[in-house]
Amino acid sequence: MEKNQEYMSLALEQAQKALAAGEVPVGAVIVYKDKVIGKGYNKREEQQNALCHAEIEAVNEACRALNSWRLEDCTMYVTLEPCSMCTGAIINSRIDTCIFGAYDEKAGCMGGLCNLTDLSLGHRPKIIGGYMESEAQQLLSDFFRKLRKK
């Protein structure tokens, strides 16, 4: 399997965990030198914490793994376009590349609603949006359909 596909599939597995827990299904992994060094899924409701987005969990794990706040040669795979907080975390940690699945036109800050990486914020991650979008979108659609039924 192609590497990007393999890692995005792992991010989708993380998103499935969020879905199983009744959370908005978003998952992320961070890869360094062909190894997953951080992963996470949305735990906002479970933890009752606004910071507990998938990307933040993954950045936290990755910084611990490398014992460094600089994640310079790392790639993040995330199933949904990052929000302002998570785009900021990606910029601050100097992640090299962010590959995301579904665009988020309401809150996405890597092209969906706006693109924060266009600002001169010291570091500009490379972005690949819409990668394996249908798989990520399917999870989100399933979640919101069930939510409306309730």
Next chain:
Amino acid sequence: MEKNQEYMSLALEQAQKALAAGEVPVGAVIVYKDKVIGKGYNKREEQQNALCHAEIEAVNEACRALNSWRLEDCTMYVTLEPCSMCTGAIINSRIDTCIFGAYDEKAGCMGGLCNLTDLSLGHRPKIIGGYMESEAQQLLSDFFRKLRKK
């Protein structure tokens, strides 16, 4: 002492702790119903973690204190204008008001470089910028002067 001044002084005390630890001196407190429920200072180097900004530490503590990701009637006092990550965290946690000290023209996302709260991101915190700016700026100037001497 006027309440805002009292709480910003506490944020400045937090910033002093960062300075003493050799970190960029930024401190924050979050107040709910006239009580400090979250505080933090920049620990990026100590923790080697890109997430460890003062505001993130404070939001984390405040969510635990209220056992809620919604910090709706809370006010954040922070000595430096929040970056993109921290502005996003303030928006995501629905903090009512953010009062900051020094403007950050290089990375501030509440008016200094740009204003993320102008985007339609679901929640728009009220902002008071430049409050007790000289005290906050003095700490930062001292830090960077020492850094250049090294």
